[in-house]
Amino acid sequence: MRRARKWDREDDDPAAGLLNLFDIWLVFAVSLLLAMLTYYRLxxxxxxxxxxxxxxxxxxxxxxxxxxxxxxxxxLKMSDQKLSGEGQRLGTAYRLKSGKVVYVPEGKK
Structure with a gap:
């Protein structure tokens, strides 16, 4: 009688390990997507x-x-077109030394 060796078995599938790797990569991709969404606070x-x-x-x-x-x-996309027409002044915008723009609304009259 002959002893069965590890490499003599016919029921082993050599691609079975790749399926486990696919599952791991799928979980990794989903977790990476969720991590990016939380990192960008979106x-x-x-x-x-x-x-x-x-x-x-x-x-x-x-x-x-x-x-x-x-x-x-x-x-909304920016364009180079200039608009004209009648309107109402809403306030004033100021550019600070740091480069930030601050909008100050006008009070009601």
Whole structure:
């Protein structure tokens, strides 16, 4: 009678170890995605009740402002067009030495 050796078994699948690696990589990818969302403090992007505003390329000619409130997403793109018309002055904006812009609304009259 012959002894069965480890490499003589026919029921072992050589790709079985790869399936376990696939499961591990899938869990790693999902956890990496969740970690990135929490790092950028943007869990509001995934929820239906969150409100978030994102500015892409600030100060550049192709700047975009993306505003999400609930399920509604609004995208505003910058343009070089000048607008004219009648309106009401709402306040004054000041640029500080640090480069930040502060808006001061006018009081009601």
């Amino acid at each position: 869990p509001e992007l995934v929820t239906s009740t969150g409100e978030v505003t994102i500015v892409k390329n600030p100060g550049e000619p192709d700047m975009e402002v993306i505003h999400k409130k609930g399920q509604e997403v609004e995208t």
